[in-house]
Amino acid sequence: MEWFVAPDYWLSRLVFQRGLAALYLVGFLSAALQFKALIGERGMLPVPDYVRYVPWRRAPSLFQAHYSDRFFALCSWTGVTLALALIAGADGLLPLWGAMLLWALPWALYLSIVNVGQTWYAFGWESLLLEVGFLAIFLGNDHTAPPLLVLLLLRWVLVRVEFGAGLIKLRGDACWRKLTCLYFHHETQPMPGPLSWFFHHLPKPLHRVEVACNHVAQLLLPILLFTPQPIATGAALAIAFTQFWLVISGNFAWLNWVTILLALSAVDGSLIASPPALPAAPVWYEAVVVTLTVFVLWRSYQPVRNLLSRSQVMNRSFDPLHLVNTYGAFGTVSRVRQEVVVEGTDEEVPHRDGKWREYGFKGKPGDPHRLPRQYAPYHLRLDWLMWFAALSPAYARAWFGQFVERLLVNDRDTLRLLAHNPFPDKPPRYVRARLYLYRFSTWQELRSTGAWWHRTPIRDFLPPTTLEEEEYGWTERGR
Template sequence: MNWFGATDYWLSRLVFQRGLAAVYLAAFVGAALQFRALIGERGMLPVPRFLARVPWRRAPTLFRLHYSDRFFAGCAWAGAVLAAALLAGADGLLPLWGAMLLWLAPWVLYLSIVNVGQLWYGFGWESLLLEVGFLAVFLGNDEVAPPVLVLFLLRWLLFRVEFGAGLIKLRGDACWRNLTCLYFHHETQPMPGPLSWFFHRLPRPLHRVEAAANHVTQLAVPFLLFTPQPVATAAATLMIVTQLWLILSGNFAWLNWLTVVIAVAALDLSPLHARRDLPAAPLWYEIVVLAVTVLVAVLSRRPTRNLLSRRQSMNRSYDSLHLVNTYGAFGTVGRVRQEIVIEGTADTTPRPESDWLAYEFKGKPGDPRRLPRQFAPYHLRLDWMMWFAALSPAYARPWFDGLVERLLEGDRDTLRLLRHCPFPDAPPAHIRARVYRYRYTTWSELRATGAWWERTYVRELLAPTRLR
């Protein structure tokens, strides 16, 4: 390995690039399939209305030039095609500058989507994908060895992801300090997976071991990323194992998958392949990589100060291009799970004996007898926001009324976001929303009833409502 190119990391780069392309593909396909009801021209939070009130410098996007649902769909599907091409290795067929442009294109497209996505795109993994995607532009192809500086920047990013998540836990909820958060987490997390019930039913001493291991992996191991090999590889491997454990226990869109991809870039996979002699990097490429390194170093000041602050922010971007961000997850853990159940009736005048039928969502808990499904890395945005709405109805005020209105209209784009609509022929006359407390059943309750959840009525969130 010379001062610029790390020849031994060409396989790590290859696996990283293909993994990142797969995450891009999931992100673009999700955007294309879900945007119309969320941010389309007739969506709950329309893009044109957003662009009219937000200045360019706060939200740079291609949609400043033109917006229509057809143009947005074209951008999203174009991003999916580019991601598929990168997944197939198209960057290896181009000269170095062409490969860089090919990696730049999905980053520009996804940045344009995120910057008009509003609340629906306010998740930390959106910024993480953009930050990783930006660095990937400068990682090169088979014409050059992977630049040492870019590999270092990827480790710096992985450090911030893990260490930031560890600090926010330690500074946040007391249950992380006394190792009891996992008594509740698997039950109250936003999107349980098919194995979450079983994780919740693990013995409590094992939950304490999980919490302690999490602190070690996120607060101590990240520093080992900057040590010589094979220690750095061991540290990255431990992080990958931890992320795979999290993938099994819940649905966190592509957060865990992308973290695995970043960690791959820190692995020394040279024992798995024959040595390759790659050409020396051209001078212009070295200058570009040096400039990007300086830029990231300068932009890292505020995220670094945030890490050291007692008032640490979680999942925050400091620039509108999302180049260097701060990350974190589950600074607090809920002890009780509440869910909003939306129901409709065909009765023109609701009565106590009216037949109320529930809308079922794809991912979030609804029918107590339905085992949660695995969706990650695909991101069910409406399901996630319904979890936030149950925590704080005020958080859902900008869009919840729009959701109800579209259900009353029988809007096809909105109904496509759901698993089941109980009114296939005509929309209901009235809709209501009720809050229930959900808890996992015990082993004996599961055997007796076949239900994974037990739910108890809490209160009415929205009284029976009809279209005006």
């Protein structure tokens, strides 16, 4: 069936597949290098405890059948290996069915990780990677032209990503309607990047233009993705540009990069290079893709209903496989930035103004003289959750005490998540956490002090806490 294939998109498919494989690589590396302290057997939220009360039907995962840190590491590094193979184009060396199987393996492995990751993996870009990764299984390889239906399904994901983010803004914080949210957002976003300070100090009229362009990109351009070429290509490239603007202004893991790849999949590759001669699609493949399309449209009911609802929610999966989800970001924008600063002391009796030494995090603001770093698309999970903890202690209730306990014993895996341990030789006797008000310094302050941030103490987040070794193990005591 000639309508089934879209040979002009062979280059777009190639770019999309290699880019998606690179994001799989980042996701599996993030899991392999951070899991022990977060969800390992001795982690803050151990997987064995989680699967003990969450059944397989709610969180299908390989780790429901068996968990050990060694097995999790094996799965993560297997995912890294598969991602590298896909980046190198191994799917093009296999028959069509083999390529589909090769793409299915990292999807299944990453699904297993996300479904036991608990709050550390409760981010929209996890579901987005899984949904897009599932569709990539059916995108074909060098043995057939790109299937038009799968390309349209990728655009459908992009529409939901953009509309979800755009509508939640219009329905949420009034500053989006007043075009003033960027007066605050670059300063108060979860993890600023090295250019965020400069973006924050752009003239306010330009901030208003930024917000207006964002509304166009999220609420108008997605409609044009389904118009004839080259209009659809122009809309896709404009969306990709706005996402790249977000890439350089903050750290949002791979959210923006997946969105960019989705946009590039809608670009007509024949505008750059003529498509090669590709074999016709086998009948069985056509049947599978048509079935997939019907299934996705059927499963889209709940996401569409959520989009149209006045009580729209952000980043929701409607099935445990994360196949067709709803998305959204920053329905509200914080006007001020609060940060939890964690400190330790080796004094026998802790004094409020004693010799407290600060722990340094890799990504989140801490030392006012430290320029924010660029980590995205790599995801620093602890740093992100620390931002939520500053918004409300309720976000940290399940894990923060465990985090402090591990600092009090100089737990090696936990300390690997940090940039600086002020107690390298022996653990502190007490650890405390204090809440600070942070704001970007002004141009004058930066020139005179060299500080990118100005901070003011607000109150205690956690009073000085120690551990006592007793007959039955470690017990936490707050003072």
